[in-house]
Amino acid sequence: MIEELKKNIDAEIEILREISTYSRRLEFATLSEDKLIRSAISSLRESIRLINKSIPELIKEVSVAKKLAVEKRQDNLEQIGFQRSESRVSVVLQVKDRDKFLNELSISENLIRRLKKKELKEDVEDFHEFRRARGYLKISNKYFLDRALKLISDGWFKSLSLEVNKANIDVLFQTYVAMMFFTAFISIFVFFFVMIFFLFFNIGFAFPFVTIYNGSYLLRFLKVFWIPLVCPVLVFAALYYYPSTEKSTLGKKIDQELPFAVIHMSAISGSGIEPSEIFRIIILGREYPFLKREVRKVLNQINLYGYDLVTSITNVAKSTSSTKLSELFSGLATTINSGGNLKEFFEKRAETLLTNYRLEREKYTKVAETFMDIYISVVIAAPMILMLLLIMVGISGFEAGYSTTGMTLIIILIIALINILFIGFLNIKQPSY
Numbered sequence: 147m148i149e150e151l152k153k154n155i156d157a158e159i160e161i162l163r164e165i166s167t168y169s170r171r172l173e174f175a176t177l178s179e180d181k182l183i184r185s186a187i188s189s190l191r192e193s194i195r196l197i198n199k200s201i202p203e204l205i206k207e208v209s210v211a212k213k214l215a216v217e218k219r220q221d222n223l224e225q226i227g228f229q230r231s232e233s234r235v236s237v238v239l240q241v242k243d244r245d246k247f248l249n250e251l252s253i254s255e256n257l258i259r260r261l262k263k264k265e266l267k268e269d270v271e272d273f274h275e276f277r278r279a280r281g282y283l284k285i286s287n288k289y290f291l292d293r294a295l296k297l298i299s300d301g302w303f304k305s306l307s308l309e310v311n312k313a314n315i316d317v318l319f320q321t322y323v324a325m326m327f328f329t330a331f332i333s334i335f336v337f338f339f340v341m342i343f344f345l346f347f348n349i350g351f352a353f354p355f356v357t358i359y360n361g362s363y364l365l366r367f368l369k370v371f372w373i374p375l376v377c378p379v380l381v382f383a384a385l386y387y388y389p390s391t392e393k394s395t396l397g398k399k400i401d402q403e404l405p406f407a408v409i410h411m412s413a414i415s416g417s418g419i420e421p422s423e424i425f426r427i428i429i430l431g432r433e434y435p436f437l438k439r440e441v442r443k444v445l446n447q448i449n450l451y452g453y454d455l456v457t458s459i460t461n462v463a464k465s466t467s468s469t470k471l472s473e474l475f476s477g478l479a480t481t482i483n484s485g486g487n488l489k490e491f492f493e494k495r496a497e498t499l500l501t502n503y504r505l506e507r508e509k510y511t512k513v514a515e516t517f518m519d520i521y522i523s524v525v526i527a528a529p530m531i532l533m534l535l536l537i538m539v540g541i542s543g544f545e546a547g548y549s550t551t552g553m554t555l556i557i558i559l560i561i562a563l564i565n566i567l568f569i570g571f572l573n574i575k576q577p578s579y
Contacts, residue, residue, distance in 0.1 A: 150225070150238045151205070151238075153237060154197050154200065154201060154237050154238060157237045158194050158198075161193055161194055164190055164258075165187050165190050165191065168183045168186060168187055169187065171183060172184070182257050185253075185257050186254045186257035186258050189253040189254035189257065190250075192250045193250045193254065196246060196250065197237055199240055200223060200237070200238055200240050223240060223241065224238070224240075225237070226247065282325070282328075283317065286324040286325040286327070286328035286329075287324050289324075289328060289331075290323075290327040290328050290331075291320060291324045293324070293327060294320050294321075294323035294324040294327065295320055298319075298320060298323065303319075306322075306323070306386060306389065307319050308465075309389040309390050309393055310322055310389045311465050312389075312393045312396075312397075312465060312466065312467040313389040313390075313392040313393040313396060313467060314396060314439060314467070315389060315392065322389075325385070326382055326385045326386065329382075329385060330378045330381050330385075331378075333377060333378040333381045334374055337373050337374040337377040337378060338374040340373055340374075340377075341370050341373040341374050344366075344370045344373070345359070345363065345366055345367060393467040394467070396467045396468075397466075397468040397469065399436040400437050400466070400468035400470075400471055401468050401470050401471075402503075403433075403434045403436055403437045404437060404468070404470055404471060404474070404499055405496060405499035405500045405502075405503045406433070406434070407428060407433075407434045407437050408474065408492055408495050408496040408499055409496045409500075410427075410428065411424050411428065411492045411496075412489060412492035412493050412496050414427055415488040415489045415492055421455055421478075421482060421488060422444075422445070422448060424488075425441045425444050425445055426445065428441050429441055429445065437471070440462060440466050440468070440471060443462045443465070443466075444459055444475075445458075447461060447462070455482065456479045456482055456483055459475045459479045459482075460476070460479050463476050470499065470502075477495065514572065517568065517571070517572065521568055524564060525564055525565065525568075529557055529561055533557070
């Protein structure tokens with residue numbers, strides 16, 4: 147009985163260790179992980195409770211004197227074995243609790259297995275690297291790469307090169323320029339067919355929506371001839387300025403993660419760790435997905451190119467899309483060169499960034515309040531006034547060019563459009579954190 151009692155206690159200790167481990171993880175768990183962890187902990191606690199119920203029966207059978215061999219174990223106890231993913235559980239339980247115990251262990255085991263699968267899925271990052279051009283990019287290189295290389299060597303697209311680098315676009319710059327030319331070339335033919343379509347057909351809002359044009363084709367041609375000439379230029383311009391917009395979006399996302407990352411760096415630097423290890427720890431976490439790519443550039447320059455930390459930080463500061471991150475890296479390089487206190491540097495920078503973060507949140511709150519007032523005036527008060535006008539028009543019998551039903555539908559459509567615009571604007575302005 148003493149051996150069986152010891153097995154029960156060892157099993158409880160193992161379960162308690164698991165509960166302690168997963169309880170600590172609750173502080174950093176996401177919403178979906180939190181639900182899985184709490185359910186697993188609940189099942190493990192219930193398993194301990196069922197094991198504890200059998201301990202009084204086991205203690206009763208423990209005796210200082212050696213019992214006769216004819217004596218048998220009480221009928222209400224049973225030894226149970228359960229194979230878990232990492233170990234085997236062997237305990238003695240009351241017979242009536244056998245099925246419930248196995249059920250609780252199965253539930254906790256399934257929840258833990260799901261949690262581990264989720265961890266593995268999240269830990270596998272989707273790494274992108276420069277590969278040989280394929281598909282559309284390969285065709286672009288075939289026809290326009292030589293032209294792109296010649297223009298680049300002549301000094302064209304210098305600003306675009308920096309924008310593509312800052313936007314973290316995983317395409318070689320020369321290939322991107324070739325793709326721009328090829329896309330503009332293809333769009334000439336596309337918009338030529340569009341011009342032909344509008345030369346012979348009209349598009350209207352009434353059914354049928356497409357009708358045959360019956361007027362002068364020469365006059366019609368003068369109205370649509372510009373389509374295959376202007377639209378390809380607009381396509382080329384859109385591709386030229388796309389990296390700039392992508393850089394701006396990426397910079398905002400990095401700026402939103404930066405205050406919390408700097409607080410993290412400050413806590414790490416307080417332990418006196420080597421500066422490059424601070425960046426390695428940031429990369430290992432999943433809290434800063436956009437900042438992580440910039441930090442990885444620093445480590446790549448150290449590990450692959452052999453640069454020292456200060457040179458790597460300075461190079462990345464020049465190529466990052468975030469102005470705040472660039473300032474942080476420049477200040478960090480100066481602090482390391484001058485032998486300054488890294489913890490003090492990170493604490494002061496974190497304080498500044500958090501202040502700016504709070505100001506941006508307050509600014510967004512003020513903007514939301516302003517638009518709430520506008521929304522109440524435009525979407526609530528104005529339709530009520532218009533509906534009163536419609537009622538008065540209907541009573542007076544005045545002809546306004548539209549029926550009352552038609553004007554009501556127009557007002558409803560306008561209100562729906564305004565709601566969509568308001569929601570879209572607030573989503574654009576809303577910070578991610």
